[in-house]
Amino acid sequence: MKKTEWYLEYEILINRPGLLGDISSLLGMLSINIVMINGVENARRGLLILTEYDEQITRLKSILQTMDTIELIKLRKPKLRDKLAVRHGRYIRRETEDPKIIRFVRNDLGLLVDFMAELYKKEGHKLIGLRGMPRVGKTESVVAASVCANKRWLFVSSTLLKQTVRSQLIAGEYGPDNIYIIDGVVSKQRSGEKHWQLIREVMQLPATKVVEHPDIFVQATEYNLEDFDYIIELRNHENEEITYQAAGDSGFSQNNGFSMFDF
Known part of the structure; x- marks a missing residue:
């Protein structure tokens, strides 16, 4: 089955050691692949990810919204400016x-x-x-x-x-x-x-x-x-x-x- 690319952006509210590892582990448990990751604006991180099923994105969104260390900013099909932000680290x-x-x-x-x-x-x-x-x-x-x-x-x-x-x-x-x-x-x-x-x-x-x-x-x-x-x-x-x-x-x-x- 063809995988779909998504753009995930979150803002760090509590910058503690291991936070990025927690996010990466969560994506791994949901069988979501990370294509690229970068800081995109001050305390924000942007990721391009790949999924096979929309249900994976639904579950990811619901879990991220319960985390008190980050605030979910965007989770959508990537626009051109999203891809460029991840490549270059700024919008x-x-x-x-x-x-x-x-x-x-x-x-x-x-x-x-x-x-x-x-x-x-x-x-x-x-x-x-x-x-x-x-x-x-x-x-x-x-x-x-x-x-x-x-x-x-x-x-x-x-x-x-x-x-x-x-x-x-x-x-x-x-x-x-x-x-x-x-x-x-x-x-x-x-x-x-x-x-x-x-x-x-x-x-x-x-x-x-x-x-x-x-x-x-x-x-x-x-x-x-x-x-x-x-x-x-x-x-x-x-x-x-x-x-x-x-x-x-x-x-x-x-x-x-x-x-x-x-x-």
Whole structure:
């Protein structure tokens, strides 16, 4: 019989020696296998477990709720953020007012890459926005996640190595396993009509699109921020403000915000 994966999270109320052993022994007595365990938040522990029967989870829940040394927080089929929390020892942070906004700092780059790689593995159209100040690691994270997900990345517009503004793709560059990367600032300031025709074509493909600087991108297109499935914000530190300072009609300059070669 196929085993089912569950996520168990509990908070330690009385941290005494042998507590983890007691939990492990309880799971063993119920014939529940531990796949992975880690601290996920302060005094909380998260576990990925495998069971053959739902009755095992029912019994486990009833026993855990009687223990005075822990408080049962979650016992459910694992979500993506649960799996990432166990792998990395911390949760990804969502914006409370807008759940599609997810925040990371540079110290979270491993978690960010893992998170994006899991998004890339899902089939179909996905539109991901990526905000961040210059040289914070945006493009590098997108590329690293593509490698982790075994996907091919394609720059529609970018300044990673040199300024790239494409007006067409070749036959082998169309496909659902490609990750299409668009720099909103470069596309807005340095492109022509053929480039925008290509972007409209790419946006219709059943594949993942990652748009760096989505706020600038939507200024030049018919799309809006509500069209994005996720908005990822990457900062050097938690209190950093992501800003775009316009310099007249020319857009951004080195003296007033971003330079074109900062991206």
